[in-house]
Amino acid sequence: MKAVRLDTCLSIVLLVAGALIFMEAKSFPQTPSEFPVWISAILIGLSVLLLIQSITNRHDDKKIDINKSALIKIAITAVGIGAYIILLPFLGYIITSFILVLSLSILFGYRSIKYLAMTPLAAVLLCWAVFSFILNIPLPGLLE
Amino acid sequence: MEHLVLAFSQIMLPSVFIFLFAGVLIGLVVGSIPGINDTVTLAVLIPISFTLEPATALMLLVGVYCSACYGGSIPAILLKIPGTASSVVTLLDGYPMTKRGQAGKALGISTISSVFGGLASSLVLMFFAPALAIYALKFGPAEYCALAILGFSTVAGLSGKNIIKSLIVCALGLFVSTIGLSPQTGFPRYDFGSVWLYEGVPFVPMLIGLFGVASVFHMVEKMVRQRSEGAQEATVPEVGRILPDWKMIKRLLPTWCTSTAIGNIMGIIPGAGMLMAIYLSYGQAVRSNKDKEFGTGVPEGIAAPEAANNAVVASSMVPLLSLGVPGNATSALFLGALMIQGLRPGPALFDKSPDIAYLIIVGFFVANLIMGPLGLLFGKFLSRTVFKIPQAFLASIVILLCCTGAYAIDNSLFNIWVTLAFGVLGFGFDKVGLPHAPFVLAIILGAMLERGFSQALAISDGSYMIFIEKPISLGLLIASACFVLFPIIKFLLNKIKERRV
Numbered sequence: 061m062k063a064v065r066l067d068t069c070l071s072i073v074l075l076v077a078g079a080l081i082f083m084e085a086k087s088f089p090q091t092p093s094e095f096p097v098w099i100s101a102i103l104i105g106l107s108v109l110l111l112i113q114s115i116t117n118r119h120d121d122k123k124i125d126i127n128k129s130a131l132i133k134i135a136i137t138a139v140g141i142g143a144y145i146i147l148l149p150f151l152g153y154i155i156t157s158f159i160l161v162l163s164l165s166i167l168f169g170y171r172s173i174k175y176l177a178m179t180p181l182a183a184v185l186l187c188w189a190v191f192s193f194i195l196n197i198p199l200p201g202l203l204e
Numbered sequence: 205m206e207h208l209v210l211a212f213s214q215i216m217l218p219s220v221f222i223f224l225f226a227g228v229l230i231g232l233v234v235g236s237i238p239g240i241n242d243t244v245t246l247a248v249l250i251p252i253s254f255t256l257e258p259a260t261a262l263m264l265l266v267g268v269y270c271s272a273c274y275g276g277s278i279p280a281i282l283l284k285i286p287g288t289a290s291s292v293v294t295l296l297d298g299y300p301m302t303k304r305g306q307a308g309k310a311l312g313i314s315t316i317s318s319v320f321g322g323l324a325s326s327l328v329l330m331f332f333a334p335a336l337a338i339y340a341l342k343f344g345p346a347e348y349c350a351l352a353i354l355g356f357s358t359v360a361g362l363s364g365k366n367i368i369k370s371l372i373v374c375a376l377g378l379f380v381s382t383i384g385l386s387p388q389t390g391f392p393r394y395d396f397g398s399v400w401l402y403e404g405v406p407f408v409p410m411l412i413g414l415f416g417v418a419s420v421f422h423m424v425e426k427m428v429r430q431r432s433e434g435a436q437e438a439t440v441p442e443v444g445r446i447l448p449d450w451k452m453i454k455r456l457l458p459t460w461c462t463s464t465a466i467g468n469i470m471g472i473i474p475g476a477g478m479l480m481a482i483y484l485s486y487g488q489a490v491r492s493n494k495d496k497e498f499g500t501g502v503p504e505g506i507a508a509p510e511a512a513n514n515a516v517v518a519s520s521m522v523p524l525l526s527l528g529v530p531g532n533a534t535s536a537l538f539l540g541a542l543m544i545q546g547l548r549p550g551p552a553l554f555d556k557s558p559d560i561a562y563l564i565i566v567g568f569f570v571a572n573l574i575m576g577p578l579g580l581l582f583g584k585f586l587s588r589t590v591f592k593i594p595q596a597f598l599a600s601i602v603i604l605l606c607c608t609g610a611y612a613i614d615n616s617l618f619n620i621w622v623t624l625a626f627g628v629l630g631f632g633f634d635k636v637g638l639p640h641a642p643f644v645l646a647i648i649l650g651a652m653l654e655r656g657f658s659q660a661l662a663i664s665d666g667s668y669m670i671f672i673e674k675p676i677s678l679g680l681l682i683a684s685a686c687f688v689l690f691p692i693i694k695f696l697l698n699k700i701k702e703r704r705v
Contacts, residue, residue: 085393127429137424141620153608157608161604175597191608195612198615
């Protein structure tokens, strides 16, 4: 993946975030807006300082190199968790969790077929039993 | 005193003791697993623990917190793989000792040093927290506002070269603290039209994301890197005799005392963190033993960081239990644990639930006593077993536990979204070099600052003099100024010295 200047990019992102927080805060009535306005002003000020520092000390500004393959796997994991949240009320805890653990184990490089057939289901059932029976926390049931 | 005696008798009840013992054991195991540390484990255990009785739940968490940071030293010494971030320095002299065939000796030094540091910090917690809490009962809004400012000043004063980034993280944490209904008027702020955010960002799911999910993302990255680099499987060396002899104990005693003192001070100061204590104490050990070549397997190189990191553990609970301000990220998780048990950390805890407050204090002391023999017995066994667990499977199970735990808090799918969002944010923070601890601290202090500031001004009819007229508030503000000015003065003095040279 192409290397990018870390602090320069970070300061620009934070400047935008600070500006957005400020604009939103200005739409609030006076009293509740005071604290967020101060925070956004501090954030903008610090972002400008970071930007100046990254420009003046370019040799100190590290480059960000993220392993592309790892990044893809992390993104898939995040999407997988998102899908888990959406499917949980429809498929119930056991089925959705089994799909999640199985697919993540394979994604992370767990290749033993013998274990893949047993351990994810066993782990999910154990987790479900602990939460449902020992801790008395209701988890979404099948097709609930 | 009577509360302490009661707490000791309560802890000896089998139903309570077994949870403390289980916590210590869990902490030892998870500490030995690279990628899983005390914060991840506590983040996952908090939702599980909230169905338990407060006493048993908190003992479980105390046990984990105490032993996890010691557990991290086991793979660091035996395999040159730090189990937790706090054992990075232990590795420098621990692994060379293992290579010389002194693995057992290194493990023994690590265990005794950890127990020494842990017991000393438990005593600090035992004596300072109740005393500070009595004092904190005098705190009003102005004092709490000044206390929050002191918290931010310590972050600024102790962040060294990384000061801008630490302050940016504080500002981001402050922003998160403003999400939800305004404390003065009840006006909803940054709620994105969602009623779920009216009470602010759910605290525990946020911590589960920041520490649990983000750590899994790191594990994934590490696994990919190791696979592409073709990393070889680690083999556990022979350990041999573990208990250090009396001569060694006498030799290490000064190092233990110095490192424990550093660890305790760093633990009490909010935002200072465990790593700073470890590096400071290692540096001090190097300066005090100039005749020894550190990094080649010097026992003091293990004793200093291990005594310091365990000294941080209980002492980081001093500001949390007495003032409601966590000393570090892990004690912030305790704040979450106390809150979901319906308890309020701070002077009110000692006032309204003294049984729980003193039980936590005594719990740290007893957990350290359990940790010593358990560590000596299971140390070598743990590293052999733990490394057989496939990291890929472990990572997927941690994700499941994080999601289930977040959901279980109030049966809300929204909590899992929060966990996911903060997991991504936490990973992003690490990638761009933004520290986590000031972020969590700022979220807690932000609410305290805004509430304290507005209430103080309401009391004083808008006069800022209230912050100076009250002696405690003035003292805290002066201390804040010292924390901020100290690094500046130090920098200027160094410049003057350089010019003279």
